[in-house]
Amino acid sequence: EDQVTQSPEALRLQEGESSSLNCSYTVSGLRGLFWYRQDPGKGPEFLFTLYSAGEEKEKERLKATLTKKESFLHITAPKPEDSATYLCAVRGGGADGLTFGKGTHLIIQP
């Protein structure tokens, strides 16, 4: 059974204070690791897909990286508008649906 564990559960940063969110996973036959952002009361918003160890993707202040066991979402010089829950998910070799972690609730204080 595919499993995803995200840490920390919650993170409070000052504006401009860079940090990283962790996503550890176990999956049989990784067919993609996905990062989403979710604002309260809304659906997840797609950020990145990573397919193989060593792959990296960037978008504005966010950078996602992938190893064989975990992924990191690095946030550089965050702004208050980056406050959200960040979800990590994997697509494994079984059913086509995504297996999600519980998310990291990120708060950026001005």
Next chain:
Amino acid sequence: DTGVSQNPRHKITKRGQNVTFRCDPISEHNRLYWYRQTLGQGPEFLTYFQNEAQLEKSRLLSDRFSAERPKGSFSTLEIQRTEQGDSAMYLCASMWLEGTREAFFGQGTRLTVV
């Protein structure tokens, strides 16, 4: 096209009533997924369709849950005889199988069973 659309956005129902939610995917997407999300948890996969064919049913939470996609376009998720434990956000996502395989989500339907 403005993305995945879900209706209604909110639904309050009495225990024991049946409810139906609708999802309109991005028009060229041939795969459609349903998820459930409870407070403090990530979305939980329920079922999915490729065009009109339902390819996975075993993750549906009980036999009170059913889904259809009759013409390969919009989909409905029905919950019969609702229970308080069914209170959650129900999310729909769609994807183009032959593309980058990125699933895009709707805004969800928030169900409250009283």
